[in-house]
Amino acid sequence: MSTHVTDEIASQPDCWRRAAETAAREAALLPRPGERVAVVGCGTSYFMARAYAALRESLGAGETDAFPASDPTPLGRRYDRIVALTRSGTTTEIARLLAAARGRVSTLVITGVPDSPAAHLADRVLGLGFADERSVVQTRFATTTLQLLRAGLGVDLAPAVADAELALYEPLPALWERRGQFTFLGSGWAAGLADEAALKLREVARAWTESYPAMEYRHGPISISDRACLVWCLGPAPSGLRDEVEATGALFAADAVDPVAALVRAQRLAVALADRRGLNPDRPRHVSRSVVLAGAFRPATAEATRILRS
Numbered sequence: 001m002s003t004h005v006t007d008e009i010a011s012q013p014d015c016w017r018r019a020a021e022t023a024a025r026e027a028a029l030l031p032r033p034g035e036r037v038a039v040v041g042c043g044t045s046y047f048m049a050r051a052y053a054a055l056r057e058s059l060g061a062g063e064t065d066a067f068p069a070s071d072p073t074p075l076g077r078r079y080d081r082i083v084a085l086t087r088s089g090t091t092t093e094i095a096r097l098l099a100a101a102r103g104r105v106s107t108l109v110i111t112g113v114p115d116s117p118a119a120h121l122a123d124r125v126l127g128l129g130f131a132d133e134r135s136v137v138q139t140r141f142a143t144t145t146l147q148l149l150r151a152g153l154g155v156d157l158a159p160a161v162a163d164a165e166l167a168l169y170e171p172l173p174a175l176w177e178r179r180g181q182f183t184f185l186g187s188g189w190a191a192g193l194a195d196e197a198a199l200k201l202r203e204v205a206r207a208w209t210e211s212y213p214a215m216e217y218r219h220g221p222i223s224i225s226d227r228a229c230l231v232w233c234l235g236p237a238p239s240g241l242r243d244e245v246e247a248t249g250a251l252f253a254a255d256a257v258d259p260v261a262a263l264v265r266a267q268r269l270a271v272a273l274a275d276r277r278g279l280n281p282d283r284p285r286h287v288s289r290s291v292v293l294a295g296a297f298r299p300a301t302a303e304a305t306r307i308l309r310s
Contacts, residue, residue: 005135005204005267005281005282005289009264012264013165018131018144019128019147019151022085022148024151026061027152030108031061031064032062033080035062036062036063036079037064037079038081038083039064039066039085040071040085041084042086043138044196047195047199048146050189051189053065054188055188068093069086074097074101074105081105081108082097083110085106085110088113088116089110089112089113089117089261090117090118094109094182095118098118098121102149106124107122108122108125108126110126110149111125112129112131112132112141112144114129126148128145135281135282136282137203143263146260159258160260164260164264166257167261167268176272177272177273179251181230182208182229182230182232183209183211183231183250184210184232185212185214185231186209186211186214186235190259191211194288196233197267198210198211201265201266201269204274204281205270205274205276206279207273214237217241225245226248229249230252233253233254235259236262255302273278
């Protein structure tokens with residue numbers, strides 16, 4: 001069955017190529033080496049913020065912290081820049097934080113909708129309209145945003161694009177779909193991707209999922225693993241992890257591909273599980289495209305409305 005989310009998952013290699021081009025063209029908008037940066041988002045965008053923050057620091061590009069947009073901490077610390085990730089540009093927490101940051105710290109919004117409240121509240125806007133989505137769940141916008149930011153750090157995206165094309169082409173192992181519990185692991189910047197993979201299976205297939213930093217899995221969470229489980233490490237697995245997982249009876253998987261390409265495979269698994277369970281991946285339960293709270297723009301959106309009308 002063709003769905004919006006299926007089509008959007010399949011479009012990711014092309015979106016990543018465009019992300020690399022955008023990063024080169026709009027390099028002046030992205031955080032500069034040495035800047036102290038706070039990256040904020042909600043849900044999937046927060047997980048991408050965490051991945052970028054960990055990667056940026058690991059590459060020595062500058063101190064970088066990630067926060068849920070609902071956390072006011074960035075406003076109480078000295079940052080050179082706040083980078084807000086928001087697909088729709090209408091999420092309440094993002095709008096409130098940007099409104100509060102005006103005149104206090106430079107802000108950059110990366111969004112799929114450049115003409116949105118968040119975009120009008122930010123000092124600078126980087127639009128990724130080509131990666132916007134019709135589906136409720138995020139797939140290509142999230143990964144394209146992360147790939148744009150990776151390219152801005154000097155990462156060559158060509159290997160990731162090739163790996164994503166492979167991840168889209170190769171059949172998923174049949175045994176995966178028969179598991180009843182899924183644990184995703186990741187080390188370093190891939191830990192945020194593990195959280196996102198788990199979220200995708202929850203949203204799309206209502207699956208029982210967990211996620212942990214790979215080394216933390218041994219400290220208690222391994223107790224849940226048995227023959228009904230798939231334990232999947234995105235990115236390189238720590239030494240000895242496979243043996244420990246397989247000793248529980250669980251099925252172990254570790255991808256040799258780029259971790260973001262591995263996330264594409266997890267997205268595909270989420271859709272396959274939904275189909276197996278008779279669920280529509282375009283209509284996840286209790287989830288909407290953007291979380292806009294009642295009274296969200298009082299006072300924050302009153303400011304957004306004023307800016308939009310000026």
